[in-house]
Amino acid sequence: MEFDKELDGIDLDSSNWKQLQQLRSSNAHSGPPDLLLWEQEEVDAKNRALWAGYKLRKGMTQKSEPFYEERDIARTWRLLRFFRSVEGFLKGELDLTGRHLSRWNMLHKSFKDYLVDFLELWPTLGLVITREPMRFKPEIYFEIKSYKVLDQDLWKSVMNRWRLTEYHSYMAIDGMEHALEEYTEAKGIPRIQKLCLLHLANELLYAIFSQTQFDSARMLSFTCKRLNAIGRQYIFHRRTFSFEYSYTKVDHNLPLAPQYTKLAQIAKVKLMDSAGFFFSRPDLCQMVDNLSLSNEWGGSLFAKDEDFSLDDVESGFMARISEMFTQAVSLSTHLTTLNLFRNCLDSDMLRAICSLLSLNVLEVKFCDLPVETREPLLASSLTNSHLTNLKIMMETSFDDGSWDVWYILVLFSNLRTLDIHGLGENPLPMALETLWTRWTFMDTLERLCIEPLCSQHIVELASWIRGKLVGGLPRPLRLTHFKLSVDYFLWDVWTAQIIRALRTAPLQVLVLEGIHRDSAYPRLIEVVAIQFPDLIGLTLVMRDSDRQTQNKPATWPCSSWEYAPSLARFNRLEHFGWNFLINEDDASTRTLLLFENGFIADDDWERAREEDTAMAYDRDDHCAVLPFATACSTINSFGLLKGNHFSLYQITREVNGKVNIKWDFCWGFQELQRWVPDPFIGGWPYIKDDCKKGG
Incomplete structure (x- = not known):
């Protein structure tokens, strides 16, 4: 067994230091996947040891301990891998290198050699158990196991033979004990992998x-x-072209304009070389179904720098970049997903997008629509009836033209998912009425998210959703998912207008963020239940004051349990979320039972575990969920805003009627996007068109 020959061959007093640097370079991790157990951890420890030795050799430090400590850590991972690999063969579990016979033969030989030394050493060892107090709970003790060596000469001989130190003494013995137990139980017969x-x-x-x-x-x-x-x-199905901005290469102590010019020229050459190869291979262009085009030099990056402009680098500099991006879209005729970041949406780019017959998802992030493109866009016959999912992100801190992206909605007549997000200091303005009256996708739209909309434009939004009255009634809608977030608050009259505008929709998930305190009473939930009794997800976020613009926990006007009976009006509600403020630092009332029944003895570990579980069950946030789970028998998840993010609680029911509440971070993260879409994760889940390639 070879734990670390490379590091053992290095002497800090040696003059051959180039060998150390070469080893550091050769041990550099090449990236995922890690084929061996703890491969990344071992490589990191080796590199830290080599770097510590380099600093000591060059006189940058006088401490030699870091070198030996990191070297021992690297050996630790190899030692653990040896034992776990043997156990993996015997239990049928192993790393990505597989359970092949040739590898077992190599491991088995080392294991038998190590076993001979282990059996010789075992009679000279004595188990020592010490009890140490816990750091933050000194009244509770935990056990520490170690071994006392009776024959020091034999111990040193075995350790030297296997290149181990005192650092590995307990692990070398305890690990072998576990491996030997598995070996005995399996009768030394490995489970060789039959299916590769x-x-x-x-x-x-x-x-x-x-x-x-x-x-x-x-x-x-x-x-x-x-x-x-x-x-x-x-x-080759996914391709990314980026006009990169290397911010780490900018020295702000020197004049910036010359540095920007040089970096822009280098980035352009790199981009053109990559694109040139792609354009010369039509076969690769036809394979691409996911294309990302990123301009990291666009937007407000240099808005405050009056001494630099990309147009000053050379004549037609940005025009050539835009032409290259447009050409990439035109040649990738089988695209199903297109991501644009800070691109210029001129007439040529829009024409290329409309020509994509397989396009299913389009993400437009902080892109600019030139002023000269607006009127021709409204007057042209360009359209793309194939696109079903559109996400738009606008920068609202600067008037850089990204707000004008509202105009491109006239191009898409069959949208099913529309996410519109604003990022910056200002809220999103609603598009002009002369513009939204020309949008034709409301007959097919199923999922809509707008955030954060200017509060003053709620009436316009409701008018657009409602459309022209037909026989005194609003038009029929197909909306199943709707999220609206406003910058300040929704007055009760505005909330009522939005609910009335949506009443013809078969709504399944509703999210309203920015509810005014005067509207945040149980009656609000009852009104929603009357209009949408078949809702499966409801999330309500209240503003605590007229000046609040961010989502955070708030003090609702009634006690939490007073809202629970309102959920009983829903037929099949699965999720409810809100931003009710709960003080989780309060002591649990369960502590009173300890005064009555007696406190737990230091050595009563079983009762201590039971009490910890019971104490967690009586936490304030868990108790707040119980009335809702009782009032609504169909609810299985509950969202609670903590800080600036939602925590999700899973609700399960046993046969005897007992309700169990569990908070699980992984489960919550996966489920949360169904109920409260996050623009940085992706907004509403996209609707895939199975008839298209990649759908």
Whole structure:
């Protein structure tokens, strides 16, 4: 068994320091995936040891302990890997390198050699158990196990033979104990892997590649010809072109304009080289179904720098960048997803987008629509009836033209998901009536999110949703998901207008952020239930004052339990979320039972665990959920705003009627996007068109 020959061969007093630097370079981690157990941790520890030794050699420090400490840590990961690999063969669990016979033969030989030394050493060891007080609870003790060595000469001989130090003494013995138990239980017979990756059918390999990240798919395709042939179509299906801005290379103590000019020229050459190769390969262009075009030099980056403009670098500098981006869209005729970041949406780019017959998702982030494009856009016959999901992010801190992106909505007649988000100091203004009266996608729209809209424009939004009255009634809607967030607050009359405008929609999920305190009574939930009895998700966020613009916990006008009976009016509500302020630092009333029944003894570990579980169940946030779970038998998740994010509580019911409440971060993160879309994660989940490629 070789724990760390490279580091053992290095002497800090040696003059051959180039060897140390070469080892550091050769041990550099090449990226995911890690094929061995704790591979990344071992490489990191090695590099830290090499760097510590380098600083000591160069006189940058006088401490040699970091070198030896990190070297021992690197050996620790190798020692753990040895024991866990043996156990993995015996239990049928192992890392990505697989349970192959050749590897077992190598491990088994080292294991038997180590076992001989272990059995010789075992009679000379004595188990020592000490009790130490916990740091923050000194009244509670925990046990520490160690071994007392009776034969020091034999101990040093074994440690030197396996290149171990005192740092590994307990692990070298305890790890072997566990491995020997598994070895004895399995009678020394390993579970050799019979089914390998290449034994799978091509259909399964295609499915694996389709779920794999780009870097992992590329590495997997390098392993053999068969996987390369399958992986090529997935490796090239996603493409990104970025006009990069290297902010780390800017020295703000020097004149900025010359530095910006040089960086822009370098970034342009890099972009053109990458794009030139792509354009020269029509076969690769046809493979791409996900394209991202990013201009990191756009927007408000240099809004305050009057001494620099990209147009001053050279004549037509940005025009050439825009032409390249447009050409990339035009050549990628099979696109299903297009992401644009700070691009110029001129007539050529919009024409290229409208020509994409397979486009399913379009994300437009902080893009600029030139003034000269607005009127021709309204007068043209350009349209794309294939796009079903559109996300727009506008920068509201500067008047940089991104607000004008409202105009591009006239191009898309069959949208099913529309997310519009503003980011900056100011709220979003509603589009002009002369513009939104020309939008034709409301007959197909199913999911709508607008945030944060200017409070003064709520009436215009309600008018657009309601549309022209037909026979005295608003038009029928297909909206199933609706989220509205305002900058300050929603007066009760404005809230009523939005609810009335939506009353013809088969609404399933409703999110209202910015409710005025005067409207935040149980009656509000009852009104929503009357209009939308089949709602499955409801989230309400109240503003605590007229000056509040951010979502945060607030003191609602009634006690939390007074709102619970209102949920009984819903037929199939699954989720309810709000920003009710709960003080979780209060002591639990369960402590009173300890005074009555007696406190827990220091050594009564079982009762201590039971009490911790019971104490958590009686937390204020858990107690606040119980009335809602009781009032509404269909609810299975509950959202509570803490800080600036929602925590999600899972509600389950046993056969005997007992209600269990559990907070799980991973579960909450996965579920939360269904009920309260986050623009930085993706907004409402997109509706996929299965008839299209990549759908």
